[in-house]
Amino acid sequence: MSIRERILSDLKTAMKEKDAVRLSTLRLVSTAIKDRDIAARAEDRCQGCEEHEIMTILQKLAKQRDESAETFENAGRLDLAEKERAEAEIVREYLPKPMDEGEIEEAARGVVEELGATGLKDMGKCMGTLKERYTGRMDFSRAGATIKSLLTNAA
Template sequence: MADSALKLQLTEAMKDAMRAKDKARLGTVRLALAEVKRIEVDERIEPDDARVLSILEKMIKQRRESIRQYESAGRQDLADIEQSEIEVLQTFMPQPLSDSEIDAIVNQALADTGASSVQDMGKVMAAVKPQMAGRADMGAVGQLIKSKLGQA
């Protein structure tokens, strides 16, 4: 069974963090590897890079939500911990797309799908998601598509 390159990168990062005695980074990387392992066991699959990427995206999204909750509760100390975990997880993500790149991909998808109203949003999202996976906030992309379809 061949491991994905991203999973191997996580494993190497864990070893490096152990050697450097970087407890914060080590803990975050171990959480990510544990989540990958959980998927392997639960679904009896060997996750590829795309699946590992989606796992990391989900972990980042969870931490962003936790930050909002902690900040609204006045617990900045906990929000800072979550933010540092996001920073560690983002080191394994591909280079984020710029706003102009996102706009170009969305415009191309709108043209390709012939979308004309908000009812066509699912088709457009399906077209852009593979190109943007792990490289853009899909919630923000959804809002951009919705605003463009609203104008159409």
């Protein structure tokens, strides 16, 4: 079952169970995916957005919820912060298990070796390959720092 199908199935279940938080969160996710589908069709991709694009959308939504929760906490609105964190957790259910530091370093080393990257000029190529392969699982800010240190030491 694809992520898209799983989200729609869970949306229907949330409607039946009258789970308001889950329902509103999944509607938000579904709307974001539909918006991306419309943009993809404008690019002559009739099948809509692909799985890796959905992963990117989910990551973005989870990150937005976390940032909003932090903002609400700082403003003393703990009720709203709690709601945002609950939504972020619901969104994360559809993302694969995130990679730990060791896995990120291993993947970064593999890509650097595979592409034969020798200096910082190859960083974009390496990051593009990582994003293509590990969208939804990897923290790209950590990966960028790892690749930069590998390429700096290689030069």
